[in-house]
Amino acid sequence: MMQLSNMSKSFGKQTILQDVSIDISANQITGLIGPSGTGKTTLIKCLMGMEKYDTGSIQIDDTAVPNRKLLNKIGYMAQSDSLYHDLTGLENIQFFAHMYGRKISNKAVQSTLNLVQLEQDKNKLVAHYSGGMKRRLSLAIALINQPEYLILDEPTVGIDPVLKLNIWDQLHDLKKESTLLITTHIMDEAMKCDQLLLMKNKGIAASGTPQEILENFGVSDIDQVFLKLEEIEYANASAD
Numbered sequence: 001m002m003q004l005s006n007m008s009k010s011f012g013k014q015t016i017l018q019d020v021s022i023d024i025s026a027n028q029i030t031g032l033i034g035p036s037g038t039g040k041t042t043l044i045k046c047l048m049g050m051e052k053y054d055t056g057s058i059q060i061d062d063t064a065v066p067n068r069k070l071l072n073k074i075g076y077m078a079q080s081d082s083l084y085h086d087l088t089g090l091e092n093i094q095f096f097a098h099m100y101g102r103k104i105s106n107k108a109v110q111s112t113l114n115l116v117q118l119e120q121d122k123n124k125l126v127a128h129y130s131g132g133m134k135r136r137l138s139l140a141i142a143l144i145n146q147p148e149y150l151i152l153d154e155p156t157v158g159i160d161p162v163l164k165l166n167i168w169d170q171l172h173d174l175k176k177e178s179t180l181l182i183t184t185h186i187m188d189e190a191m192k193c194d195q196l197l198l199m200k201n202k203g204i205a206a207s208g209t210p211q212e213i214l215e216n217f218g219v220s221d222i223d224q225v226f227l228k229l230e231e232i233e234y235a236n237a238s239a240d
């Protein structure tokens with residue numbers, strides 16, 4: 001389980017996250033959603049120990065973050081791809097598997113390459129990949145290492161709709177062994193998550209299953225929840 005307690009983070013004078021407390025349940029897909037710039041990536045980086053937080057605490061499996069031992073348990077797919085352009089797609093997969101200290105069967109490599117539709121292009125240099133191909137390769141690398149925790153920052157940006165559905169099926173399969181945290185801007189993807197954390201104003205404005213959140217706000221889609229939150233904020237500001 002991942003746990004943040006009263007965690008705060010500022011960059012200079014700008015407070016990005018204030019007093020954030022969340023529990024991310026095991027073997028579920030938790031979606032972190034919110035407008036651009038609300039601190040989703042910052043929260044993920046703090047959770048992974050890539051960014052120092054100012055106050056509060058973060059724990060993964062009862063171990064305080066940062067801790068080097070935790071890194072082996074976490075697979076991370078960043079927004080900006082960190083691939084080796086002078087290696088082929090297949091060589092990148094092999095390189096990262098080696099880095100994670102995993103022995104991965106050819107069958108697993110094959111089926112993941114098929115899933116992200118890169119089988120045909122596995123021997124091409126990544127330098128010659130399109131943006132969408134690079135994202136699919138990053139996703140393959142995150143999936144293939146089967147980490148206990150899989151953190152995906154906007155994994156389906158630039159991926160076509162049919163492939164997106166296959167990837168979501170695969171993510172739901174992975175839940176048996178992994179705990180997933182996914183950021184997304186895409187509201188129909190938010191509905192596919194088991195739990196949602198809606199970020200707004202430096203913290204979590206609403207949480208629960210997608211259905212619970214819709215019912216609590218009396219709306220039919222997640223975009224409307226954000227509109228309602230704006231209205232509540234405006235009404236509170238006017239009352240002050």
Ligand SMILES: Nc1ncnc2c1ncn2[C@@H]1O[C@H](COP(=O)(O)OP(=O)(O)OP(=O)(O)O)[C@@H](O)[C@H]1O
Nearest residue numbers: 011012016034035036037038039040041042043185
């Ligand atoms: N290293 C940094 N130094 C200073 N400010 C930063 C740094 N990283 C992020 N920020 C600021 O923190 C805020 C939150 O950024 P973050 O990338 O976490 O948002 P986000 O919700 O992930 O956005 P998006 O959905 O657009 O990816 C932004 O105002 C950003 O400019």
